[in-house]
Amino acid sequence: MPAAGVVLIVAVVLIIAAVVYYLVATIFALQKITTGLDEAISGVVGIIEKSAPVNDVVTTINQNLDAGVDLLEGLLVKKAGMPDAVGLVEGLYPGAAAQGFRNFPGSATTKAPRIGEVYTRGTLTLARLGREAPVATASPEGPALRNPTYGSAAARALYPGGRPTVPEPLPRSPIIGTGSPVQYPEGSNGADSGAV
Amino acid sequence: MALEWIGDAVLLLVLLPVVVYLLRGVLNAARSIVPSVEQIAATAQAGSADLDSAALLATTQGQVIKTIEAAAAYGGSLDVILDDAP
Numbered sequence: 001m002p003a004a005g006v007v008l009i010v011a012v013v014l015i016i017a018a019v020v021y022y023l024v025a026t027i028f029a030l031q032k033i034t035t036g037l038d039e040a041i042s043g044v045v046g047i048i049e050k051s052a053p054v055n056d057v058v059t060t061i062n063q064n065l066d067a068g069v070d071l072l073e074g075l076l077v078k079k080a081g082m083p084d085a086v087g088l089v090e091g092l093y094p095g096a097a098a099q100g101f102r103n104f105p106g107s108a109t110t111k112a113p114r115i116g117e118v119y120t121r122g123t124l125t126l127a128r129l130g131r132e133a134p135v136a137t138a139s140p141e142g143p144a145l146r147n148p149t150y151g152s153a154a155a156r157a158l159y160p161g162g163r164p165t166v167p168e169p170l171p172r173s174p175i176i177g178t179g180s181p182v183q184y185p186e187g188s189n190g191a192d193s194g195a196v
Numbered sequence: 197m198a199l200e201w202i203g204d205a206v207l208l209l210v211l212l213p214v215v216v217y218l219l220r221g222v223l224n225a226a227r228s229i230v231p232s233v234e235q236i237a238a239t240a241q242a243g244s245a246d247l248d249s250a251a252l253l254a255t256t257q258g259q260v261i262k263t264i265e266a267a268a269a270y271g272g273s274l275d276v277i278l279d280d281a282p
Contacts, residue, residue: 004200011207015215022219029226036233043240050247057253061260068264075271081281 073101082106087113 076085082104090097090112100108175181 002197002200004197004204007204008200008207011204011212015207015212018212018216019219022216022223026219026223026226029223029230032230033226033233036230036237039237040233040240043237043242043244046244047240047247050244050250054250054253057257061253061257064257064260064264068267071264071268071271075275078280079274079278084281 070103073103077101077104077107082110083113086110 073085076088080088085101086097086107089101097110097112098108100106100110
């Protein structure tokens with residue numbers, strides 16, 4: 001065999017060896033990539049499955065919270081009036097009055113009164129609710145919102161010795177004049193009747 | 197005869213380096229993808245684990261509904277008890 005043929009064979013063998021080496025290495029690298037992609041896909045599928053109901057649940061939660069906010073804002077404005085309601089919100093959350101109520105566009109421009117102007121009415125209302133409100137008996141479908149026994153006990157705690165009854169009668173005022181049961185002669189006991 | 201040597205020289209000096217260069221490029225590219233894919237897989241697994249608590253949103257939803265219902269009942273009572281603002 002001529003030397004050129006041997007060199008040719010060697011060259012072809014070298015080329016094939018290089019091709020085999022690099023292709024096998026590439027195959028192993030691609031296998032690692034495939035394994036990694038499988039893990040990534042399983043993770044992404046888990047994310048998709050777990051996050052699928054989130055949108056509906058969050059939407060429902062927001063709808064319920066919106067309804068609650070509308071209810072409470074409307075009740076507050078209805079019972080306290082717009083200025084007092086804005087003042088109360090401003091007192092609880094300074095700066096919130098500038099944002100106003102969602103369902104009352106004019107509330108943002110309402111001048112919030114000082115909290116002291118609202119506080120007296122609110123205090124009296126809370127005191128009345130704590131003593132007299134029949135809230136506990138107005139919830140037949142669930143437990144009492146307020147424990148009437150506890151509320152009554154708290155009220156009774158104000159008088160640990162028992163609620164005071166009619167006070168003891170004071171001694172009557174002395175009767176003076178001609179109808180007095182005790183008559184003192186004029187000038188008796190050194191009395192000076194000149195100024196009477 | 198000279199043509200055979202020329203062909204051998206072309207194979208050894210041109211074709212073989214070109215093949216090696218190209219295949220090495222492919223191999224380096226494939227190997228450079230592996231760490232990125234592994235990081236993506238780890239991140240996806242961690243993200244999936246972080247969403248395990250998403251199922252608790254159903255409980256939150258129920259609690260919110262109950263809370264709003266209680267607030268509505270209490271508001272209804274207050275609406276009856278308290279006088280409206282003048």
